[in-house]
Amino acid sequence: MTMDKVFARFANATAHITGTPGAFLVCVALVVTWAVTGPFFGFSETWQLVINTGTTIVTFLMVFLIQNTQNRDTAAIQTKLDELIRSSAAEDQFIGIEKLTDQELARLHSHCERLAQQSHQALERAASERLRRRS
Known part of the structure; x- marks a missing residue:
């Protein structure tokens, strides 16, 4: 061994x-x-x-x-x-982002946060639209 x-x-x-x-x-x-x-x-x-x-x-x-x-x-x-x-x-x-620098990771994290926020806003708009149609 x-x-x-x-x-x-x-x-x-x-x-x-x-x-x-x-x-x-x-x-x-x-x-x-x-x-x-x-x-x-x-x-x-x-x-x-x-x-x-x-x-x-x-x-x-x-x-x-x-x-x-x-x-x-x-x-x-x-x-x-x-x-x-x-x-x-x-x-x-x-894949492999653990090898990036702290600054590169921060940029990628900010990018992902923006995408998540956009997705969240789109979901909220869709939910509001569904509620409006029901009324």
Whole structure:
């Protein structure tokens, strides 16, 4: 098995496990245990360093795992959307737009908003026309 597959499986499993209520409760229990032990250690710098170091290391590693999982999820969603666009009557210009710059995306978004507003106005006119004809 390739390193990519091993890491993907590990990242998925870790993201799944750490996103559960049980994992959250374990973390709360660890923090409460750490806080309760404070008086026994005189709230020393070493006692504080334990929680600071532990949370920093966990946070640092989780950033990479979560980012990996999100990157794969985003790529899968984009691929699915591209296939839906390609196989429908939608405009092919939308395939691959995730690679555009922020400015290009903003222009395309404004264009789509204008088209949506025009469609909405046309629907309102048609509904008004139907009501007028019934009267």
